[in-house]
Amino acid sequence: MNVIIVDDDRLVVSSLNTILETDPEIRVVGSGYSGAEALHLCQRLCPDLLLIDIRMDGLSGIEAAKRLMNQNPKAKVLFLTTFSDDEYIIEALRIGAKGYILKQNFESIIPAIKAVFSGQRVFGDAIIDKIPSLMKSNEQPNFSDYHFSSRELAMIKLVANGKSNREIAQELYLSEGTVRNYISSILEKLALRDRTQLAVFYYKQS
The missing domain is CATH 1.10.10.10 (Winged helix-like DNA-binding domain superfamily/Winged helix DNA-binding domain)
Known part of the structure; x- marks a missing residue:
């Protein structure tokens, strides 16, 4: 499968390249250091999966992924980040990202890429543990504007x-x-x- 790596830390990009090249099923076809580069690379190279950081200067990974999936709803995006902030998790889920894992879990990167490529959703253990608390509310949701039966x-x-x-x-x-x-x-x-x-x-x- 063809993968593009985007992270504003060049050392991280280099390390990820090294990790992914150990697997014969994965080919890194491009790498970049900003959200804008991510969009350009995806448009030019049409990868099977985009592995991208969330927080970057300029166009964030979240915004880049959102634009990419608006252009191509079938695009597969896996967020790899050091941040497990609640708002990032919710936004990643909302825009339809296929996964969200933490950089600290480097041993899970290749399995996560393969799972997303096969059509699964992947969220690291630290993220999964957070989702139930993000979903809790003591109030009844208000759907009056949507006219549901x-x-x-x-x-x-x-x-x-x-x-x-x-x-x-x-x-x-x-x-x-x-x-x-x-x-x-x-x-x-x-x-x-x-x-x-x-x-x-x-x-x-x-």
Whole structure:
């Protein structure tokens, strides 16, 4: 698979190149040091995956990834950062990033890249541990502006609570096909890409 590395620390870029070159399945086809370079490289080289830092001078990794995925919704972006700040995690989830891992976990970088390439989402243990607390709220979300039906609201809440289509179908006495249709319709109505973004949307209304 072809990978582009972007980080404003040149030593980090060099180290990542060295790490990734140890795996015969991974080919680093380009590297850069800013969000603007990330966009230019992706447009020119069309990599299978962009491995990018979050906090950089000028165009941030988050903003670069957002622009890239607006241009190409199928783009695979894996954030590699020293920051586990709540707002970064929420924003990474919101824009549809495929993963968010910490640089300290260098041994997980190659497995994470391969997992994202195969279509999985990858979040490091430190990030996963944070997500439940980010999702908690003592207030009921306000969806009055969206005109959802009671069944749609029930679907959204169950998705946000991590329920599978089968579990939702059992709880609401529907077929799995009906549940899939409802969720697809909700995602389209909200212009969201997937269930993870729907869960983030639910909790951000609180």
